Amino acid sequence: MSRGGHIRIEHLNKQFVVDGAPLPVLRELSLEVAPGEFVAIVGASGCGKSTLLRLVAGLEREHDGTLQHDGAPITGTSLARGLVFQEHRLFPWLTVEANVRSALLNSGVPRSEQAKLVQRHIDLVGLQGFEKAWPHQLSGGMAQRVAIARALVNRPQVLLLDEPFGALDAMTRARLQQELQHIWRSEGITMILVTHDVDEALFLGDRVVVMEPRPGRIRRVLHVDLHHPRDRVSAVFTDLKQEVLAELGELAEAA
Amino acid sequence: MLARAFQAVPRPVRGWVLPVLLLLLWWAALRWQWTTSPLLVSPLQVWDKALSLLSGGEAWAALGASLRRDLIGLFIGASAGLLFGATLGLSRWSERLFGPSFHTLKQISLFAWLPLISLWFGLGDPAKIAFIALASFFPVVLNTFEGIRATPPELVEVARVLRFSRAQLLTRVVLPAAAPAIFTGLHLGLIYAWLATLGAEYLMVAGPGIGGLLVDGRDHFWMDQVLFGVILVGAVGMALNTLAAIIERRALAWRGRSAGLF
Numbered sequence: 001m002s003r004g005g006h007i008r009i010e011h012l013n014k015q016f017v018v019d020g021a022p023l024p025v026l027r028e029l030s031l032e033v034a035p036g037e038f039v040a041i042v043g044a045s046g047c048g049k050s051t052l053l054r055l056v057a058g059l060e061r062e063h064d065g066t067l068q069h070d071g072a073p074i075t076g077t078s079l080a081r082g083l084v085f086q087e088h089r090l091f092p093w094l095t096v097e098a099n100v101r102s103a104l105l106n107s108g109v110p111r112s113e114q115a116k117l118v119q120r121h122i123d124l125v126g127l128q129g130f131e132k133a134w135p136h137q138l139s140g141g142m143a144q145r146v147a148i149a150r151a152l153v154n155r156p157q158v159l160l161l162d163e164p165f166g167a168l169d170a171m172t173r174a175r176l177q178q179e180l181q182h183i184w185r186s187e188g189i190t191m192i193l194v195t196h197d198v199d200e201a202l203f204l205g206d207r208v209v210v211m212e213p214r215p216g217r218i219r220r221v222l223h224v225d226l227h228h229p230r231d232r233v234s235a236v237f238t239d240l241k242q243e244v245l246a247e248l249g250e251l252a253e254a255a
Numbered sequence: 256m257l258a259r260a261f262q263a264v265p266r267p268v269r270g271w272v273l274p275v276l277l278l279l280l281w282w283a284a285l286r287w288q289w290t291t292s293p294l295l296v297s298p299l300q301v302w303d304k305a306l307s308l309l310s311g312g313e314a315w316a317a318l319g320a321s322l323r324r325d326l327i328g329l330f331i332g333a334s335a336g337l338l339f340g341a342t343l344g345l346s347r348w349s350e351r352l353f354g355p356s357f358h359t360l361k362q363i364s365l366f367a368w369l370p371l372i373s374l375w376f377g378l379g380d381p382a383k384i385a386f387i388a389l390a391s392f393f394p395v396v397l398n399t400f401e402g403i404r405a406t407p408p409e410l411v412e413v414a415r416v417l418r419f420s421r422a423q424l425l426t427r428v429v430l431p432a433a434a435p436a437i438f439t440g441l442h443l444g445l446i447y448a449w450l451a452t453l454g455a456e457y458l459m460v461a462g463p464g465i466g467g468l469l470v471d472g473r474d475h476f477w478m479d480q481v482l483f484g485v486i487l488v489g490a491v492g493m494a495l496n497t498l499a500a501i502i503e504r505r506a507l508a509w510r511g512r513s514a515g516l517f
Contacts, residue, residue, distance in 0.1 A: 059412060083416045089409050093431040093509040102427065106418045136511045 004080075005157035005190035007033040007056060010066035014051060015215075024215035025051050029065075031209065031218065033192060035157070038184055040193045040205030044248065048216025049194045053162050056192065057083045069158065079107055082151035086163040088143035090135040096122065096146050097131040103150045121149040124183065141172035145179075152183070161193040165200065177203055181228060198244045202237060203230050210247045220247055296478045304479035305486075313468070318487065320463040321452055324380065328387025329448040333441055336392045340399025340440070344433070345425075350400075361393050365451065366458075373459060380462070383455035390451035391444035398443065402436025403429055435510065438503045445499050449492050465491075 014026040025048045033039050043049045054060045055067060058077040067074045069081065077083075090099045100118045109117060122131060125145035135143055144164060151159060161180075165173040181204055184191050195201050201208045205224055212219040222240065224230075230237060264272055278298060284290060285297050308314040343350045343357070368389055376382035406429050414424045430437075456466020465484055472480030 057416065059415060077416050077418060079418055085409070085413075087409065089413050091410060091413075091428070091431070093434070103417050105423060105427075106420070134509050134511065136509070 003035070003157060003188065004070045005035040006070050007031075007158060007190065007192070008066060008068040008071075009052075009056070012052075012055070012063060012065035012067060014048070014055060014060070014063045026055075026063075027215040027217045029217055031221075033158075033190055035190055036188050038191045038193070038204055038206045039209060040195060040201035040207070041209045041211060042195055042198055042201045042244065042248070043211030043216070044213055045196065047211040047213035049211050050162055052211075052216070053083075053160050053192065053194045056158075057081055057160050059083075079103075079154045080156050081158045081160060082154060082156035083160045084144075084147050084151045084162065084164045086166050088135070088140070088147040090143055090146055090150070092135050094135075095131065096127060096133050096135070096138070099135070099146055100150045100153050103153050107154050117153055121153045122146075124152070125149045125179065139172075141168050141176060144168065144176065148180070148183075152187070152189075156189065158190045158192065161191065163195055164193075166195070166197070173197075173200070178229065180204065185228065198241055198248070199232060202240055202244065203232060208240075208244060210244060293476065294478055296482070301479045301482045301486075304477075305483045308468075308480070308483065314483075314487065316463055317465045317468045318491070320467075321456065321465045322491070324383050324387060324455070324464065325448050325452040328384045328452070329391050329445060331384065332388035332391035332448065333395050333444050335388070336395025336440070336444065337399055337437070339392075340396040340437075341403060343396070344400045344403025345429070357396065361397070365390055366454065369458060378459045382459055383452070386455045386459075387448050387451045390454075391448040394443035394447055395437075395440040398436045398440025399433065402433030402440070405436065406432040435507055438507065442496075442499045442503065445495055446492070449488075449495055453488055 009029060009031045012026055012029040013024070015022045015024045017023070029052065031039075041049045041052065051060060055063055056069075056074065058074050058081065061076070069078070074081075090096075091102060094102060097118055100121055101114060104114050104117065119128075119131075122128060125148055127142060127145055127149070130138070130142065135146070138146065148164070164180075165176050168176065177200055180191075183189075184204075191204075193201070193204060198208075202224055208222045208224060209218055210220045210222070211217065222244065224240060226234075226236060261269065261272065281298055285295065305314070339353075339357075343353060365386075368386065372382050372385050372389075376385050410428050410432060411424065414428045419427065452464075453466050453469075456462070456464040457470060465488055468487075469481055469484040472478070472484060
């Protein structure tokens with residue numbers, strides 16, 4: 001499927017100003033994500049991985065360096081790039097259906113086709129029957145599924161995921177990881193996932209980017225040449241996990 | 256003992272226990288002549304007075320006049336309050352410009368406005384309506400302002416990701432997020448307006464209205480009329496309050512049931 005979704009990051013620098021003094025968050029970061037690729041970014045908290053994702057989403061503006069989506073500079077948010085946050089961030093005053101539909105408000109999809117599209121994505125995340133439910137009636141895992149459906153309903157080229165399963169219990173998390181993987185394979189969307197869960201990164205990513213903090217930069221990029229669905233207890237998987245953990249562990253010792 | 260006796264009363268009528276006891280006490284005070292003051296009239300006398308005022312039409316006329324003032328004043332005060340509160344909430348510079356003056360004015364006791372209002376508007380209906388409007392204005396402004404300011408920034412960010420226009424952000428995120436607070440403001444405005452209606456009618460030369468009914472009763476030592484008036488005021492206040500609660504519950508169904516823990 002060649003529907004775009006190429007992200008290019010070159011010599012990216014980003015700093016915040018804290019109490020009048022500049023605080024570097026990202027330094028000289030370069031990363032290229034191919035269309036349809038799944039890249040997982042891991043790092044300790046404070047390594048700037050969320051800021052990186054927010055920059056790609058277009059939520060953070062000022063930066064130095066190149067930041068491109070299919071060759072065009074990223075200057076703001078775009079419906080071609082969906083974003084799922086750690087919290088579901090559903091509108092509490094809208095039903096499940098209306099929440100998903102709210103993403104189509106400015107999509108240009110004719111009203112007559114919206115209902116079908118919304119239903120298709122509610123089905124995709126396995127929530128048929130909950131269309132009329134209010135967010136407060138859903139479990140954390142269900143609410144996060146709705147958030148994923150809302151991010152996908154626009155058929156974005158790139159889906160950005162900011163620790164989307166971080167607040168869920170282990171069983172729900174494992175199930176949603178599998179479902180996300182199914183969606184990725186069937187829809188052919190470029191996905192960039194930020195997580196602090198090494199297991200999750202290795203289970204899902206074609207490549208795993210390990211970041212180090214203060215200021216945030218890339219320490220290492222690992223290719224995960226394993227077929228899907230991956231076996232989390234296979235020798236290769238656990239070896240890779242040890243490797244990533246070692247990288248992160250060294251960082252912890254150095255810090 | 257008492258608690259257990261109270262538990263024995265069926266739940267739906269428990270709220271009536273206290274009023275019924277008071278009524279009994281009232282009746283007993285007269286029956287055994289604990290006092291002979293002419294200021295204490297019998298419940299039956301109040302009941303007769305109520306019937307005669309209702310069937311004669313005076314009570315309805317008074318009620319109509321009061322409610323009309325109340326609703327006109329509330330409409331003006333609440334509309335102005337919504338507009339002003341939204342302006343303060345949405346624009347930082349308008350808050351800097353108007354905020355300090357507003358917060359100073361709201362400290363002034365409502366009744367301190369009466370001399371000014373009566374000088375500007377006289378003592379007729381316009382003055383009363385202005386007073387009622389002012390009473391409902393303040394709670395609506397405050398709650399609208401705070402509701403809008405409390406819009407979760409996380410949801411505003413979602414709106415940015417979904418490319419909402421400013422108008423869409425306002426109508427689909429900010430106003431729904433502020434709706435519970437706005438309803439609280441309107442609810443308070445409704446209560447304040449009714450209190451102010453009586454205050455205005457009582458303090459500014461009596462015209463038709465429940466306040467007039469009360470003043471009339473006081474001036475003639477008709478305690479039965481005064482008591483009936485008080486009961487009427489309470490009943491209307493309660494009815495308005497219940498109506499507001501029902502509308503609020505319908506409009507804010509998305510919040511689910513709020514837990515009454517205390």
